[in-house]
Amino acid sequence: MTPGPADRGGRRCVVLMYHVIDTPATEAERQWCCEPWRFGEQMRWLRDSGHVPVGMDTVAAWLDGRGELPRNAVCVTFDDGTRCLRETALPILREFDVPATAYVVAGLLGADNDWLRADGWSRRALLDAADLRALRDSGVTLGSHSLTHADLSRVDDDAIRREVADSRTRLEDTLGAAVDHFAYPFGRLRRHAYDAVREAGYRTAVTVADGAVRRGDDPLLLSRVEVYHWDDLERFGRKVRWGAADPELSARSLKRVARRLLQFGGIHRPRLPA
Secondary structure: OOOOHHHHHOOEEEEEEEOEOOOOOOOOOHHHEOOHHHHHHHHHHHHHOOOEEOOHHHHHHHHOOOOOOOOOEEEEEEEEOEOHHHHHHHHHHHHOOOOEEEEEOHHHOOOEOHHHHOOOOOOOEEOOHHHHHHHHHOOOEEEEOOOOOOOOOOOOHHHHHHHHHHHHHHHHHHHOOOOOEEEOHHHOOOHHHHHHHHHHOOOEEEEEEEOOEEOOOOOOOEEEEEOOOOOOHHHHHHHHHHOOOOOOOOOOOHHHHHHHHHHHOOOOOOOOOO
C-alpha cells in the first residue's frame, strides 16, 4: 500500500463518517446510504490493508497527549443513530473486529428521522434506549448528536445550551456511563455552539470538514472523511490513504487538495466560525 503524505510526515487518524447502512429507498438519501455488502467490503479492506481501527476514546487520549496512536489509524463513526446501526452494521463490525462510535439524537430515541423527511428521505427508525445499551455492551462508543438534531448555527443561545448539555445528561442517564463525544448536527456551528460543547465537558467534537486528524488539531473541531453510496473500493482506499472526501485532481477539488497538503504540513488549521 502506498502511504499518503501524512503517513510520511507524522501520525494522523482518518475519521470516517457513515450515516445509513442500508439500500437507499429514495434518490434524496442515496448519497448517505452505504449498502451492507459494500460496508462489509470496506471493513474487510481496512483489516487486510494494514489499517488499525480505533475508537474515539483512543483518538481523544492521543490528542490530549495521554496516549499513543497506531500507524494507519482509522476511526469509524456513524451519525444520526438509525436502527440499522444495530441490526445491520453491528454484525459486520463484530466480524472484522472494528470499534465504532455512534452519535445519536438524544431527544428522539425510539422515534424516527422526521428532520429529514422534508428533504425527501424515507422514514427510518432511530435507536431506542435498549438498542443503545446493547451497542454499549458490544463495545460501540456512544456520543451525542444533540437533543433534536437542530442546526446549531441557526438557533438562539439558550437552545444551543439545551441541545448540547441536556443531550449529554439524557444519554448518560440512559447508559449509566459518561458521554464524552459530540457531533455537530449538519456539521454546522458558530462560536456559541463551540463554547457550549466545551462548557458541557465533551472531550471531542466532530464536524463534516474534510481532512484527517493530527495531533495539535482542536479536539472540538475535528475533521472527518465522509463515505458515500457510490464509493467503490478504489475510491474508498484513496479516501482512507489521503484523508480526503474527494481526492480526485479535478478542477473542483484542486483547492481542497492544496488545503489538505497545508494541513499535512502543519501549516493550515481549520478556523472556528464567528
